[in-house]
Amino acid sequence: KQEVTQIPAALSVPEGENLVLNCSFTDSAIYNLQWFRQDPGKGLTSLLLIQSSQREQTSGRLNASLDKSSGRSTLYIAASQPGDSATYLCAVTAFGNEKLTFGTGTRLTIIP
């Protein structure tokens, strides 16, 4: 059974710093991995989707990498801003399973 872990559960960094969020998964046979952002009381916003054949994806100040063999993904946020404060979730779609399996998220706080 696929399990997705995100550590740490919470992270605080000063504004302007670069930071990395981590995601690990137990079964490397995946179709893709998706990173989401969730603001308090809101739905999820899709940030980046990495297909299993890709190593990374970039969107603006965000860069996500995927290492299937080690079961790890990272989300790199450059030059953090207070508006980046949110919970970040990763999720994978495993082969033979049409569903997304989610991690419990990392709550990020950017200190002005």
Added chain:
Amino acid sequence: DGGITQSPKYLFRKEGQNVTLSCEQNLNHDAMYWYRQDPGQGLRLIYYSQIVNDFQKGDIAEGYSVSREKKESFPLTVTSAQKNPTAFYLCASSMGRVAYEQYFGPGTRLTVT
């Protein structure tokens, strides 16, 4: 504006009553999903539908029911059989069956007392 709408944003019900949550999308997506989110837990899949008039149980379908009569709509009914219905419910859609990016609605917070 293309997107997914869920209504209402907040819903309050008495124990023992059934309640239906609305989800509509105008993205022309084939697949739609219902998730439940509880504090400290990852999102859990309740039901999903790949095509009109067809749907499958997810990981926690007990106490819930759905219908998919139109491509745009995927309502979720929380029945009185659901033992812990208070939660944040999220609807999502994607273009196709597997490995497509999922897009989420704003959610409905259901409180049952």
